[in-house]
Amino acid sequence: MIHIQKLAKKYKGAAQFSLADLNLSVYKNEIFGLIGPNGAGKTTLISILCALIEPTSGSFTIDGLTYKKNKKELKRLLGVVPQEYALYPTLTAFENLMYFGSMYGLKNRPLEVKVTETIQKLGLEQFSNKKIATFSGGMKRRINLIAGILHNPKVLFLDEPTVGVDVQSKNVIIKYLQELNQKGTTIIYTSHHLNEAENFCTRVGIIDYGRLIAKGTPKELIGKYDGTHNLEDVFITLTGKNLRDHV
Amino acid sequence: MYKFLASIRKEILLLTKDFGGLVILFVMPIILIITITIIQDSTFKAVGDVQIPIVLVDNDHGAVSQAILEGLTTSNSFEIATNDNEDEVRELVYKGDYQMGIVIPENLSSNLNKKVEENVEHILERFMSNGTLSSENKAEMPKNEVKLYFDPATQNSFKSAVKNGIDKMISKIETQSIYQAFQEQISEDSEPIFDTESLISFKEISPMSENKELIPNSVQHNVPAWTLFAIFFIIVPLSINIVKEKNQGTYVRLRTCPVSYATILGGKTAVYIAVCMIQFAVMLAIGVYLFPEMGLPALDVSDKILRLFIVALFSALAAIGLGVLLGTLAKTQEQSAPFGATFVVILAALGGVWVPVFAMPESMQILSHISPMNWGLNAFYDVFLRNADITHILPEILLLALFFIATSLIAIVYNEKKNAI
Numbered sequence: 001m002i003h004i005q006k007l008a009k010k011y012k013g014a015a016q017f018s019l020a021d022l023n024l025s026v027y028k029n030e031i032f033g034l035i036g037p038n039g040a041g042k043t044t045l046i047s048i049l050c051a052l053i054e055p056t057s058g059s060f061t062i063d064g065l066t067y068k069k070n071k072k073e074l075k076r077l078l079g080v081v082p083q084e085y086a087l088y089p090t091l092t093a094f095e096n097l098m099y100f101g102s103m104y105g106l107k108n109r110p111l112e113v114k115v116t117e118t119i120q121k122l123g124l125e126q127f128s129n130k131k132i133a134t135f136s137g138g139m140k141r142r143i144n145l146i147a148g149i150l151h152n153p154k155v156l157f158l159d160e161p162t163v164g165v166d167v168q169s170k171n172v173i174i175k176y177l178q179e180l181n182q183k184g185t186t187i188i189y190t191s192h193h194l195n196e197a198e199n200f201c202t203r204v205g206i207i208d209y210g211r212l213i214a215k216g217t218p219k220e221l222i223g224k225y226d227g228t229h230n231l232e233d234v235f236i237t238l239t240g241k242n243l244r245d246h247v
Numbered sequence: 248m249y250k251f252l253a254s255i256r257k258e259i260l261l262l263t264k265d266f267g268g269l270v271i272l273f274v275m276p277i278i279l280i281i282t283i284t285i286i287q288d289s290t291f292k293a294v295g296d297v298q299i300p301i302v303l304v305d306n307d308h309g310a311v312s313q314a315i316l317e318g319l320t321t322s323n324s325f326e327i328a329t330n331d332n333e334d335e336v337r338e339l340v341y342k343g344d345y346q347m348g349i350v351i352p353e354n355l356s357s358n359l360n361k362k363v364e365e366n367v368e369h370i371l372e373r374f375m376s377n378g379t380l381s382s383e384n385k386a387e388m389p390k391n392e393v394k395l396y397f398d399p400a401t402q403n404s405f406k407s408a409v410k411n412g413i414d415k416m417i418s419k420i421e422t423q424s425i426y427q428a429f430q431e432q433i434s435e436d437s438e439p440i441f442d443t444e445s446l447i448s449f450k451e452i453s454p455m456s457e458n459k460e461l462i463p464n465s466v467q468h469n470v471p472a473w474t475l476f477a478i479f480f481i482i483v484p485l486s487i488n489i490v491k492e493k494n495q496g497t498y499v500r501l502r503t504c505p506v507s508y509a510t511i512l513g514g515k516t517a518v519y520i521a522v523c524m525i526q527f528a529v530m531l532a533i534g535v536y537l538f539p540e541m542g543l544p545a546l547d548v549s550d551k552i553l554r555l556f557i558v559a560l561f562s563a564l565a566a567i568g569l570g571v572l573l574g575t576l577a578k579t580q581e582q583s584a585p586f587g588a589t590f591v592v593i594l595a596a597l598g599g600v601w602v603p604v605f606a607m608p609e610s611m612q613i614l615s616h617i618s619p620m621n622w623g624l625n626a627f628y629d630v631f632l633r634n635a636d637i638t639h640i641l642p643e644i645l646l647l648a649l650f651f652i653a654t655s656l657i658a659i660v661y662n663e664k665k666n667a668i
Contacts, residue, residue, distance in 0.1 A: 085496065086499055
């Protein structure tokens with residue numbers, strides 16, 4: 001589904017590459033987890049794949065399409081759930097979702113039905129006419145997710161979709177994403193919750209200093225490194241215990 | 248088309264949900280136009296309702312000082328106090344208690360009479376002796392200065408007007424004294440033999456339209472100028488709206504959607520044009536219906552409504568183009584809001600909203616020709632004050648339209664380049 005070849009990104013004025021010659025293939029119907037320390041290059045990779053930033057070099061295709069040749073078609077295939085709440089705080093949940101749904105080409109009654117159904121599925125029906133500004137973090141996360149999947153995308157990019165939410169909201173989000181995946185959506189997901197990634201992802205890739213240093217199913221990776229019992233052990237073994245503060 | 252309509256709907260929702268912002272958007276221009284018109288109206292009136300406090304030191308106690316006092320009193324523009332101490336008067340004026348202090352020197356009247364009589368006698372002697380008399384007996388006259396003290400906060404235009412007025416009064420007294428001296432020398436008759444009334448007078452001829460004289464009043468001048476100013480202030484909320492969208496992440500999401508920046512801006516443009524048009528209609532209504540109730544002249548919009556709305560529409564487009572460009576270039580609200588507000592004031596100054604373009608220095612006059620507010624103001628004045636038809640305002644309208652197209656295109660191209668993939 002996604003084929004990345006020698007992808008590199010160096011930001012203006014930066015001393016190092018944020019992504020360096022990264023090669024990766026994500027297959028259809030996978031839930032692929034991108035994990036790595038802060039500043040490893042996860043968000044940069046997702047931003048390039050979502051057409052938010054331009055790579056310095058390298059190339060990639062999504063479902064055989066490229067932004068250079070098939071920008072509109074490609075954007076229609078993708079759903080994006082950014083890390084921040086990308087919603088209008090003064091509008092209600094319903095108004096936000098109607099607007100973002102229409103930007104994906106959905107309209108009128110089918111859009112209304114889709115919005116209402118999805119709001120119900122994620123347990124927010126009683127709040128659909130409340131302003132986003134009044135929502136808790138977990139509620140905003142769920143609306144943020146819905147805004148990215150209303151058009152049934154073939155590929156869904158999720159940048160830390162469960163950060164800062166309670167366990168209940170997290171479970172609802174993960175369950176819904178699994179449902180989407182079963183219906184045929186390929187998911188690329190970044191997270192710092194390694195336990196969640198271990199259970200949720202079919203494959204994971206560990207990125208550090210812009211390079212893909214390991215990839216495989218969680219089980220494969222845990223079995224590959226001595227003394228590791230879970231994904232977190234693998235992560236620490238590969239990336240070390242040093243702090244990764246960056247600006 | 249559906250995405251465009253959805254963008255319009257979203258912008259309307261964003262505006263209407265911010266009730267305070269919406270009120271400010273409509274109420275502030277109304278307050279602005281009422282305040283400015285009331286203030287400016289008094290300067291347009293020949294006889295003002297407000298009297299300016301001045302103080303007079305009369306050291307002359309003669310005909311000249313009496314004539315100056317009478318002239319100032321009959322002008323009805325001044326509240327005149329008298330004082331005998333020049334030093335005290337100077338202090339009071341410099342402190343701001345009075346706008347102006349006039350000190351009439353000692354013996355001004357007698358010196359003037361003496362000087363005039365001497366001159367007249369001299370002329371007549373010369374006339375009698377067929378021009379052969381020498382000017383040997385001319386006595387040295389002391390300097391007679393009428394001193395004027397002004398409050399340092401007084402504007403130059405007011406100073407000039409007052410100086411000219413007093414100068415005119417003194418000239419008139421001098422002329423009358425000369426006539427009087429001649430009469431005394433050549434006739435013993437007490438009946439005046441000279442007509443001392445001015446021979447030359449002024450008459451202002453106003454432009455005519457359909458046999459009606461087009462006499463401008465403060466409202467005809469102020470409503471277009473300050474309405475335009477208010478319309479251009481749309482730059483501030485519009486640029487904030489765009490910057491906010493970037494900062495709260497919604498624009499990042501929109502960039503991942505199959506929708507163009509032009510469509511997003513189109514939605515904003517449509518809604519903010521509607522806001523400007525409503526603002527304009529409200530301000531016209533205030534000029535037509537509310538101003539007469541407040542004792543101000545009514546705004547005459549008869550037969551001009553369509554042309555006025557055309558000018559307002561294109562002025563709003565130019566303002567929106569500028570707002571879109573500013574919002575696209577600015578990274579934070581702290582950049583867009585102060586810059587937008589200050590830039591509007593600069594455009595207004597260059598456009599001739601405060602000082603007429605003809606009164607500006609040459610370099611500023613050249614700059615004023617590239618201010619969209621100047622194009623809008625000229626078009627409004629053409630319609631309001633010259634009753635110009637659509638063909639006459641076409642050049643200004645085209646410039647405003649081109650300005651909108653240019654600024655919007657720069658915004659779109661800049662955005663595409665910045666986010667090119």
